[in-house]
Amino acid sequence: MPEQTPPTGIDRRTVVKALGALPLAAAAGRAGAQAAVAPKKVLVIGAGLAGLNAALLLQEQGLDVTVIEGRDRVGGRVLSHRNLPGAPESGGTSIFAGYARMIDAAKKYNVGLIDVSPTVPLFNQRELYLNGAIIPEAAWPTHPRNPFPEPLKKTMPWAYLNPVIGKNNPLKTVDAWLDPANARYDVSLHDWLVSLGISEDIIDLCWNNNPAYGTTAHDVSAMMAMFSTTFQMMQMQFSRTVFGYTAAGGNQAIPEALAKALKKEIQFKRNVVAMETTDRGATVTCEDGTVYKADFVICSIPFSVLRRVRIDPLVRGPQGLAINTLGAQQINLLHLAVKQPFWEDDGLKPAMFGDNLAGMVVAERKGKTAADVSSLTIWVRGRNALWMDTLEEKDAITAIMTDFYRARPAARGKVEVRAYKSWGRDPFSAGDWAVWAPGQINAFASSVGKAHGRIHFCGEHTAVSNRGMEGAMESGERVAFEVLGLV
Ligand SMILES: Cc1cc2nc3c(=O)[nH]c(=O)nc-3n(C[C@H](O)[C@H](O)[C@H](O)COP(=O)(O)OP(=O)(O)OC[C@H]3O[C@@H](n4cnc5c(N)ncnc54)[C@H](O)[C@@H]3O)c2cc1C
Incomplete structure (x- = not known):
């Protein structure tokens, strides 16, 4: 149902001028006082962590938030x-010990957190599967496919690159990726690794098979891998004993609890197709014809989706380029329930790393004890995920399972496909986390979160000092204070 914009009553420029020198906390207090007289209307697009965090902060300050x-x-x-034991994740998985906003939100809204530290040592216990065969760990140091230099021949492929990136990482703080002094590292990860003496065979084996960012090391900025590494190192320093958490009942329990705390019910199935901003307010139009008017709009739509939304006036310059070109990681996940522990039959570890479609098999450990395997998740990333997305879902699942059974014949009849998720084919994400291609950080990283008239952008892709879920929360906080500074 359309909402009407109330008369503003307050001259925006006067308020901005008056608030100009105030710290943000003071701005927040002031907004609350004004809101008692004429609450400003804020429309938040997106009920992910970023949008929900922004909405609750503004609601607390007395604004009228939808x-x-x-x-x-x-x-x-x-x-x-x-629908699977332990409620495994298809999205945000690890809540690291330093995720202050996520942990606070869980505490504030009574979501239990489970310490996952006991399962961490088990995570890297995997089988290596290359060229159609399992390579036992004992055979790896002398195996012909082993591309590592002599002192590191025993290192398993999944454990090789992170220490290399960590040791050579020039970024000392989490926000240093935006510092122009580091601009020279905004080159391809491939070129940077080669400059360190890393061979093509190592890059192919350790990155290109199953990349965390990009489709290969060629199309991701080295600075992105550096930022991610610095972020993880910082997170490790928060606690000596706790690695991280997962929410009881699944991490989705956290956004669900945030949503429950909203005064107004969320309006679902409102697919935004157009936004307009003027001096007096903003208008948002949905596919079903619903039109919303508000004093401010907070938009948490990922850029991979936002580029399909009409924005009037057009977003120009670096930010426009970012909306149109910032990448999103391609990831598909297949979740398997375990009917019988087939690894007891073939004597191998349940988890795997390999060069096939089922290239990363994670043994979820969400049972009664850390050692219990509650389900299996097959991660398909990069080029393989792109290929999966050209197939019908059932054919994609068949292709992955055929490869999985080829590697683990003992699993036949002992696992059951319970869920498949392609983030690339999901029209509300069109991919997963933002991926910065070489040159994109220098070109527009400092512009992505800038307000466009009365449209204010947030979301993981606009975070400065955090990544993933905590980055989404950080961006929600930043955008809320931005709006509070204007009312
Ligand atoms: C497989 C996977 C693993 C991950 N692992 C981790 C991890 O271990 N740790 C970690 O911290 N993070 C992880 N992440 C990342 C983390 O989940 C995200 O960064 C974070 O949840 C993003 O939150 P957001 O609010 O910025 O965006 P979103 O959650 O995408 O929220 C945006 C919202 O906008 C809505 N929307 C989009 N388009 C429209 C439209 N046109 N109209 C209306 N609504 C729209 C969407 O439906 C969505 O609800 C992972 C993600 C995935 C997919």
Whole structure:
């Protein structure tokens, strides 16, 4: 149902001028006082972590907040599969010990957190599968496919590159990736690794098979890998004993709890197709014809989707380029329930790393003890995920399972496909986390979060000092204070 914009009553420029020198906390207090007289209307697009965090902060300050969401659920890229034991994740997975905002939110809204530290040592226990055969760990140091230099021949492929990146990482702080002094590292990860003496065979084996960013090391900025590494190192320093958490009932319980705390019910299935900003307010139009008017719009739509939304006036310059070109990681996940522990039959570890479609098999450990395997998740990333997305879902699942059974014949009849998620084919994400291609950080990283008239952008892709779920929360906080500074 359309909402009408109330007369503003307050001259925006006067307020901005008056607030200009105030610290943000003071701005927040002031907004609350004004809101008692004439609450400003804020429309938040997206009920993921960024949008929900912004909405609650503004609601606390007395603003009139409406959240609309394209999907029929909250959480966005946080998605827990409760039809499987342990509710494994298809989205945001690890809540690291230093995720202050996420941990605070869980505490404030009574979501239990489970310490996952006991399962961490088990995570890297995997089988290596290359060229159609399992290579036992004992055979790896002398195996012909082993591309590592002599002192490191025993290192398994999944453990090789992170220490190399860590040791050579020039970024000392989490926001240093935006410092122009580091601009020279905004080259391809491939070129940077080669400059360190890393061979093509190592890059292919350790990165290109199953990349965390990009489709290969060629199309991701080295600075992105550096930022991610610095972020993880910082997170490790928060606690000597706790690695991280998962939410009881699945991480989706956190956005669900945030959503419950909203005064106004979220309006679902509102697929935003157009936005307009003027001096007097902003208008948002949805696919079903619903039109919303507000004093400010907070938009958490990932850029991979936002580029399909008409924005009037056009976003120009570096930010426009960012909306049109910033990449999103391609990831598809297949979740398997375990009917019988087939690894007891073939004597191998349940998890795998390999060069096939089922290239990363994760043994979820969400049972009664850390050692219990509650389900298996097959991660398909990069080029393989792009190929999966050209197939019908059932054919994609068949292709992955054929490869999986080829590697683990003992699993036949002992696992059951319970969920498949392609983030690339999801119209509300069109991919997963933002991926910065070489040159993009220098070109527009400092512009992505800038306001466009009365449209204010947030979301993981606009975070400065955090990544993933905590980055989404950080961006929600930043955008809320930005709006509070204007009312
Ligand atoms: C497989 C996977 C693993 C991950 N692992 C981790 C991890 O271990 N740790 C970590 O910290 N993070 C992880 N992440 C990343 C983390 O989940 C995301 O960065 C974070 O949830 C993003 O939150 P957001 O609010 O910025 O965006 P989103 O959650 O995407 O929220 C945006 C919202 O906008 C809605 N929307 C989009 N378009 C429209 C439209 N046109 N109209 C209306 N609504 C729209 C969407 O439906 C969505 O609800 C992972 C993600 C994935 C997919």
